[in-house]
Amino acid sequence: MVTSHQILYADSQTQSEAHIPAQPPMPAGVHNIEISWDRTAGWMRAMISSDHYRRVNLALYSRTWHFKELLGKAQVTGTDNARGRIYVKAMARLEDETLMLYRAPDAVPHPKVEGVERLETYNRLCYRRSHRDWRVRDERRPEAQDALAFVTGYVGDASVEWNHLDPVAHIYHKGSVIIAADGLAHLYDPSLG
Numbered sequence: 001m002v003t004s005h006q007i008l009y010a011d012s013q014t015q016s017e018a019h020i021p022a023q024p025p026m027p028a029g030v031h032n033i034e035i036s037w038d039r040t041a042g043w044m045r046a047m048i049s050s051d052h053y054r055r056v057n058l059a060l061y062s063r064t065w066h067f068k069e070l071l072g073k074a075q076v077t078g079t080d081n082a083r084g085r086i087y088v089k090a091m092a093r094l095e096d097e098t099l100m101l102y103r104a105p106d107a108v109p110h111p112k113v114e115g116v117e118r119l120e121t122y123n124r125l126c127y128r129r130s131h132r133d134w135r136v137r138d139e140r141r142p143e144a145q146d147a148l149a150f151v152t153g154y155v156g157d158a159s160v161e162w163n164h165l166d167p168v169a170h171i172y173h174k175g176s177v178i179i180a181a182d183g184l185a186h187l188y189d190p191s192l193g
Contacts, residue, residue: 013037013039015044016041016043019097020043020067020097025094026093027048028091030090030091030104031049031090032089033046033047033048033074033087033092034046034049034085034086034087036083036084038066041066043067043068044067045064046067046092046099048063048092065099067097067099068097069162069163070101070160070161070162071098071100071101071162072099072159073090073101073103073157073158073160073189074089074090074101074158074160075090075107075156075157075158076154077089077155078153078154079154082132084127084129090102090103091103101160107157110155110157110187112178113178114180114181115179115186116179117176118138118149118176120174120176120190121138121139121141121176122138122139123139123172123174123175123177124136124137124171124173125154125170125171125172131150133151133152133183134152134153135148135150136149136173136177136179136185137149139172149185150183151183151184152185153185154185154186154187155185155187156185157175157188159173159175159189159190159191160172160174161174173187174190175188175190176188176190
């Protein structure tokens with residue numbers, strides 16, 4: 001029997017149960033960070049933009065860190081649909097296997113846009129590799145007809161959470177979303193008003 005999960009999420013991969021080996025600390029400060037699924041390692045990964053490494057001693061840091069949980073707040077600056085990447089601007093810290101994100105102190109709130117508003121809830125964000133686009137799914141009302149929306153990408157203020165008990169590595173945005181006419185999902189952090 002084929003389940004709806006298999007139809008909607010046929011491109012999903014489950015997270016490796018192996019412990020992530022020790023990793024060097026992430027550099028301090030605000031960085032442009034690429035977040036994506038590492039299909040080889042079986043974990044999520046964060047990669048700091050190579051621009052940072054032109055300014056610091058490359059030998060001090062890795063460019064890639066793996067994680068199994070994600071918590072925090074960040075500015076989402078865009079996505080790469082062909083490669084399944086989410087780009088954020090944030091301060092980052094790795095605590096064991098958890099990536100903690102912090103908004104830049106000088107970050108301004110994302111402006112409100114016109115479109116279809118999805119009220120503050122527990123929105124699951126994930127990549128749909130087969131179509132090279134993204135999903136937004138209201139996890140508090142999964143049975144609702146409008147619970148799932150396919151979007152062209154994400155921007156805005158993310159308030160994210162992902163627990164290691166979710167083996168498919170979904171990122172959850174705890175806030176509202178407005179889907180603009182062009183299909184772009186604008187994320188809003190409720191703590192920013």
